[in-house]
Amino acid sequence: MATWLYRRPRLVLALMLAPPLLYLLVVYLGSLLAMLAQSLFALDDYTGQVVYEFTLRTYASLFQPANLDIILRTAGMATAVTLACALLAFPLAYYMARYASPQIKVALALAVVMPLWASYLVRVYAWKTILAKEGIVSWIAERLGLGGLLDALLALPAIGGPSLSVSLIGTFVTFVYVWLPYMILPIQAALERVPPSLLEASADLGGRDGDTFRYVLLPLAFPGVVAGSIFTFSLTLGDFIIPGIVGNSARFIGLAVLEQQGTAGNIPLAAAFTMVPIVIMAVYLLIARRLGAFEAL
Amino acid sequence: MTRPQAPWWLRLSVVGVLLFLYLPFLVILLYAFTIEDAAFTFPPPGLTLRWFGAAWGRADLWAALWLSVRVATVATGAAMILGTLAAAAVHRARFFGREAVSLLLLLPLALPGIASGIALRSGIGLLDIPFSFWTIVIGHATFCMVVVYNNVLARYRRMAPSLVEASMDLGATGWQTFRHVLLPVLGTALLAGGMLAFALSFDEIIVTTFTAGSQDTLPIWIFQQLTRPRNRPVTNVVAIFVIAITVIPILLANHLTRDTGGVAGGGK
Numbered sequence: 001m002a003t004w005l006y007r008r009p010r011l012v013l014a015l016m017l018a019p020p021l022l023y024l025l026v027v028y029l030g031s032l033l034a035m036l037a038q039s040l041f042a043l044d045d046y047t048g049q050v051v052y053e054f055t056l057r058t059y060a061s062l063f064q065p066a067n068l069d070i071i072l073r074t075a076g077m078a079t080a081v082t083l084a085c086a087l088l089a090f091p092l093a094y095y096m097a098r099y100a101s102p103q104i105k106v107a108l109a110l111a112v113v114m115p116l117w118a119s120y121l122v123r124v125y126a127w128k129t130i131l132a133k134e135g136i137v138s139w140i141a142e143r144l145g146l147g148g149l150l151d152a153l154l155a156l157p158a159i160g161g162p163s164l165s166v167s168l169i170g171t172f173v174t175f176v177y178v179w180l181p182y183m184i185l186p187i188q189a190a191l192e193r194v195p196p197s198l199l200e201a202s203a204d205l206g207g208r209d210g211d212t213f214r215y216v217l218l219p220l221a222f223p224g225v226v227a228g229s230i231f232t233f234s235l236t237l238g239d240f241i242i243p244g245i246v247g248n249s250a251r252f253i254g255l256a257v258l259e260q261q262g263t264a265g266n267i268p269l270a271a272a273f274t275m276v277p278i279v280i281m282a283v284y285l286l287i288a289r290r291l292g293a294f295e296a297l
Numbered sequence: 298m299t300r301p302q303a304p305w306w307l308r309l310s311v312v313g314v315l316l317f318l319y320l321p322f323l324v325i326l327l328y329a330f331t332i333e334d335a336a337f338t339f340p341p342p343g344l345t346l347r348w349f350g351a352a353w354g355r356a357d358l359w360a361a362l363w364l365s366v367r368v369a370t371v372a373t374g375a376a377m378i379l380g381t382l383a384a385a386a387v388h389r390a391r392f393f394g395r396e397a398v399s400l401l402l403l404l405p406l407a408l409p410g411i412a413s414g415i416a417l418r419s420g421i422g423l424l425d426i427p428f429s430f431w432t433i434v435i436g437h438a439t440f441c442m443v444v445v446y447n448n449v450l451a452r453y454r455r456m457a458p459s460l461v462e463a464s465m466d467l468g469a470t471g472w473q474t475f476r477h478v479l480l481p482v483l484g485t486a487l488l489a490g491g492m493l494a495f496a497l498s499f500d501e502i503i504v505t506t507f508t509a510g511s512q513d514t515l516p517i518w519i520f521q522q523l524t525r526p527r528n529r530p531v532t533n534v535v536a537i538f539v540i541a542i543t544v545i546p547i548l549l550a551n552h553l554t555r556d557t558g559g560v561a562g563g564g565k
Contacts, residue, residue, distance in 0.1 A: 017398070020383035020442060024401055028439050031420030032404075032412070038419050088317075091310035099303040110551070115318050117547040119500045121516050122536040125523060126321035129328055132337040136324065139339040180318065238409025241502060245523055254411050258506070261415060267422075270415060277409050 039271035050267060058268040062276070067256070071276055074253040077168070078236035081175040082183075082229045088176065089183040089228065090221075096184075097191035109185075116181045121241065127174040128246050133163035161248050171247035175236055182235070183228035190224025191217075223292040230281075230288055237277035253277060322540070329533035337529075348530040358535065361518035368430065368514060369498040372437035373445075376494045377487060379438070380445030387446075388453040405440040413439070414507030421508065428510030436508035437501060441494035448490030448554065449483060456482050489550035496543040496550075515539065 041050050042057040061067060096108050115123065130136050141150040153169060154160040161167030194217060202212040240254025251259075253273055261270035303311075332343035352358060383402060387395065405413055417436050426432060460482070464474040502516035509517060519539070522532045 016382045016389075017386040020379040020386075020446075021398065021401075023379060023442070024405075024439070027420070027435060028405060028413075028416070029401065031416035032408075034423050035412075035416040035419045088314055091307055092314045095303055095307055095311045099307070111315060112318070114544065114547075115322075117496060117544050118322065118540045119516075119536070119543050121500070121502055121519050122325060122539055123321055125519070125532065125536060126325045128523070129337045130321060130324055134336055134338040136339045177317065177321070180314075234407075234409055238411040239503075240411065241520070245520075257411055257415060261418065261507075267419065271419065274409075274412050274415050278412055281409070 035271045035274065038267050039275055041268045043266045043268055058272045061269065062272055067273075070251045070253060070256050070273075073250060074237055074277075075280070077172065077175065077252070078233045080172060081179065081236050082232045084172070084176045085180050085183040085232045086187075086225050086229065088180060089187050090225075093184050093187035093191055093221075093224075096188045097194075098196075109188075112181045112184050120178065123178055124174055124242050124245050127170070127177060128165050131164035131170045131173070131246065133165070135165075137164060165246050166248050168247060168250060171243050174242050174246045175232075175239070178242065179232040179235055182231035183225075186227035187221060187224040190221045190227070194220045226288050226291045230284065233284060234277065234281045237280060238274075325533055325536050325540075329530055329537055331530055334528050334530060348528075348534050351528065352531045352534040355531065357513070358518060358531075361513045361515045364430070364512055365499050365515040368433050368437055369495045371434050372441045372498045373491050373494045375434070375438045376441030376445045377491050380442045380490065380494075381449050381483070381487060383442070383446045384449035384453055388450055402443055402446055405443045410503035411507075414504040417504065418507040428508065430512065432508045432510070433505055433512065433514065436504045437498040440501075440504070441498055444494045444497060445487070445490035448486045448493065452483055452486030452554075485553040489554045492546035492550040496546045500539070500543050 038050075039058055040054055040056070041052055042055045044051045062071065092108075092112070096105055100108060132138075138147075138150065141147050150164075154163065154167060156169075159168040159172075161170075164170040164173075198216060198220075199212055202216045203209075207215070238254050240252065240258050243250070243252040243255055253276060257270045257273045260266045260273065327341065328337060329348060330344040330346065331338075331341035332345050333341070383398075387399060387402075414436070417432075417439075421428065421432050421435075460478055461474055464478045469477070500516060501514075502520060505514055505517060506520075513521070515535070516539075519532060519535060522529075522535075
């Protein structure tokens with residue numbers, strides 16, 4: 001029987017591929033298409049029921065000020081988080097790629113990845129604890145005499161709040177914390193691929209350290225940054241847990257989706273909202289591919 | 298070649314970032330012992346062990362834990378079978394639509410969780426299936442399968458293709474080849490993928506929020522606790538436990554896939 005199967009590789013292939021493929025196609029892809037279909041329907045204002053007619057009304061309603069506000073706020077947060085992660089990740093990635101001995105490198109790689117595996121929800125909750133009004137950050141600020149600075153930060157319009165854990169600043173810090181390992185690893189991988197001889201050549205040709213960094217190292221590390229940014233940007237766009245736990249009640253896309261499909265019963269709008277991160281990420285991925293990020297992953 | 302020494306400010310920033318990454322865990326640990334039950338005062342006004350006892354006594358916590366374990370087990374089991382099949386198929390042959398299949402197998406991890414979640418909810422709703430244990434499993438199995446697929450495929454790629462042929466040449470039946478040649482080679486990758494999938498399923502909340510009915514998995518339980526102002530340290534106790542449950546399998550999985558990639562003569 002085995003020989004019979006061996007001589008019919010296509011049959012074996014089909015048999016092997018069928019279960020997972022069917023599962024994915026039907027369950028997953030089918031659902032995605034169903035959602036896309038839903039976004040092309042609309043909610044009847046009077047009856048509150050979904051009208052199964054093809055219309056672009058739901059997408060048009062995304063441009064209403066309230067909804068546009070949500071989209072822009074989420075995109076803005078995603079950008080800020082990505083930039084902050086890149087800044088924080090770079091020194092560590094640089095150290096790991098250029099200065100760490102092989103043993104330290106392995107230890108550091110593990111140390112960077114471990115937080116990712118220690119339950120996302122717990123890590124967010126930890127920051128709610130840290131940023132609370134009576135928590136560690138306030139305590140440190142008092143001790144260092146920076147209490148005034150903290151109050152000034154909290155007094156900032158739109159991003160401030162009664163305490164860090166109910167402000168957009170707090171949301172921002174939590175986002176940066178949770179996604180940081182995703183940014184560190186691709187940058188480190190990209191930096192590793194830079195041959196040291198290139199940097200030596202640059203120094204030989206008279207470049208100072210700063211110039212070598214700016215004109216040789218940074219451009220070569222950039223694909224890694226872009227690769228990491230794919231994660232931070234995409235994860236922030238869709239997230240509803242973090243803004244729900246640490247933040248004021250300002251709406252993000254994720255929260256809006258949850259709200260719309262839940263109590264409001266407005267599945268078409270929820271679906272339309274969900275398409276926004278998908279479309280943004282599709283465009284982002286196309287640009288990232290151009291910039292060579294996929295080789296750096 | 299001697300390794301150059303890093304400048305002091307670089308080393309300082311490395312330590313700083315590492316501290317940033319790990320201090321929150323220490324904070325969680327600390328607040329599991331605080332006397333207060335609703336605030337996060339620092340430093341804690343007192344220390345106590347009573348929250349451990351309180352957590353032990355909560356029936357809803359045990360129910361949530363048990364549900365999470367069951368979901369993770371079933372989802373991982375299905376994922377291991379489906380993922381291995383998919384990896385074997387994609388690796389063995391070039392067939393029409395192979396690129397598309399690879400992309401399809403990437404989607405559950407690449408798309409934002411909320412997209413997967415609401416898509417599944419729409420799909421399940423359209424088919425009028427009630428939200429239950431099985432809908433949670435379906436949601437989890439989707440990305441668990443992708444995780445197992447990635448691990449097994451990576452191991453396949455490092456395996457010498459001639460091994461299977463050699464085994465058949467030497468007269469082994471298909472089953473014998475599978476048991477004595479393929480399984481040992483794939484074994485640790487399969488195990489690693491499975492443990493990774495288990496940990497991911499155990500921790501999953503975004504997709505689960507959409508595909509669960511009235512059931513609470515452990516992450517959902519934690520999430521609901523966070524909006525309740527009482528007995529907060531119980532959440533910390535649970536958090537410590539959850540960290541252990543998810544980190545240990547991952548560490549094991551990492552250890553298993555670290556070195557072995559093939560067998561002797563695997564360079565051909």
